[in-house]
Amino acid sequence: MSQTLARPSGASAPSNDAAGRPYFSARNMHAYYGESYIVQGVSFDVRHGEILALLGRNGAGKTSTLRTIARAGSPELKQGEIWLDGEALHEMQSYQAARAGVQLVPEDRRIIAGLTVEENLKLARIEPPVGWDLDRIYGHFPRLAERRNQEGTTMSGGEQQMLAVARALAREVKLLLLDEPYEGLAPVIVKEIEKILEEIKEIGITTILVEQNAIAALHLADRAIILDMGEVVFDGLAKEIIDNEDLRMEYLAV
Template sequence: MSQTLARPSEAPHASSGAAAKPFFSARNMHAYYGESYIVQGVSFDIRHGEILALLGRNGAGKTSTLRTIARAGTPELKQGEIWLDGEALHDMQAYQAARAGVQLVPEDRRIIPGLTVEENLKLARIEPPVGWDLDRIYSHFPRLAERRNQEGTTMSGGEQQMLAVARALAREVKLLLLDEPYEGLAPVIVQEIEKILEEIKEIGITTILVEQNAIAALHLADRAIILDMGEVVFDGSAREIIDNADLRMEYLAV
């Protein structure tokens, strides 16, 4: 089984001297929650405009890897480098990474209580405005346009997910980090979220997607990383995983 896996150093995507410099690069990331060693030497590159599915079983380190990239404070990065469009994210705090274009949509969405949909979106924008304006957001998210004056936390889970994604797009986005965007949503709402993510893909926004619904994530993604116990055990095309039932069963149980 192991012979089918592409280690990061062996992966066809890995950059060479003649290859273009990757848009995003994680190099030998080691991150900890206190004494717990969570992200164990994770390395991968992403080209501009690619969608990367970050997959693995529960506890594999997927969310921790996203939070490390977003410089969320926990887990703590103790070794390694993170580069985005020539900027050293590993030297930044969370607010600096956000201003550099890293936008994290967390699993819990973090809609601000007491604010309407539109107020949540306006609060996300910075001066001078560089992200999507309200007209563009509402054209891609018609449900949010209908509920612009509704308090965000009173909407359904799917509508809150749409708001969380739209809020990220209201700022400059160089790298969009999506943590379990389909979690707990009805199938009809999942289809709407998928449509929105397809539109984001067509626009060319570089994205890392963590999703337990591995098959849905793989059909959206260009490439995939599989984590196991905090380490990369596969780095290759999404199609390779779709076509390899043994690989899916061993690391994803699907």
Template sequence: MNAMTMPDSSSATAAPAYFSVRDIHAYYGESYIVQGVSFDVAEGDVVALLGRNGAGKTSTLRTLARAADPELKRGEIWLNGQAIHKLKDFQAARHGIQLVQEDRRIIPGLTVEENLQLARIAEPKGWPLEQIYEHFPRLAERRKQEGVTLSGGEQQMLAVARALARDIKLLLLDEPYEGLAPVIVKEIERIVHEIKGRGITTIIVEQNAVAALELANRALILDMGQIAFDGPANAVLENAELRTQYLAI
């Protein structure tokens, strides 16, 4: 079965995509991890980036955010007409790319509110605290509590809220449901649905592929560092053979 569905890039008159990834190749030392990945994302899309363990999902996400590793050795990344591939991670963040990593990176010694205020100092054009607390009532209740003492699910909420406190154009979520109780997963899903409703372009890496696909309108499946499928999320949900071949579900 040929599962690959790729966008038509033949038209010279087509408008450039809001977020465009062109033939990126990235390495951890000598290990060739991301092997020529290309795709386009329209503004407001929610994309599920899926694949088996070791397929290169997190590495691709980190490359898009311009993290120090893996090292991008070839290819281009464009966001709203801006060349991101030439930037470092903090510069990409200033251009609106916000990565919420699996380990959350909550700053020790700071309260919930101080974590959020620090994000807003760096990028004051993001969501104000009142708006954040409206959408994250658990954080409002715990605003004076040290961030690292929150539960895992609450820390995930804080990590997402901190991204929204900055000037956000593209949200990258790495395993947002990992290790969370089902009731907290539902709360995180609610928050991500609200983000989707506000038209924030999002790429989500998640081992719970069904949950990610039900949230997304697009799906990208990686296999051995390359795109194996690019198409509608519901096409993956409806195709058992495709899910078995690439996702083992």
């Protein structure tokens, strides 16, 4: 079992609201796929408007942690608490968490076949509308504006990733969860996705990012968590990992 490392010197503690609460907080999460113990006592905080990179080798529990936060139903949270802006996500089902502002962009993107880009975006919006309208989405995603009448599943992988992120923004977003947004994309498209995520960061949307391209994720993120075998082994500034080759090699192999 891995030993959790202390927060490195110079790392900033997550900011609290007027009541002393972190904007997002996971506390002692234990989650299971059936009898398989996947998320093993994970705890961390995220400040408002921060990008947190959630890193680790394959099988470390990164996607399972995201799905637990999103209340996806699998894995099943059997112990722990999850709080967002004072609301108890651990008491919610997935649709309730989505209405509370948790938007998960999964690795498979889940673009709805048979619908155009614009139809996918319109379907994502809820009544009364609280997320980005189409003009704002197309302003940040000009490629989607050009392809608004194209069937979503016929676009390139990078364009589908843009649509998946835009669809999340079409709803109220307090916490954006991104699972492998660069997966399978050409470097030039990765740069475009990075630009979009930097714009989202400037707007102040709180984001947790899971990404195998650890270096790219670290350059985008403010802070980082490293998971190993379902446990947190590092919690600190992203720069601390970039500057610590031994840590990267031990837990990320980069």
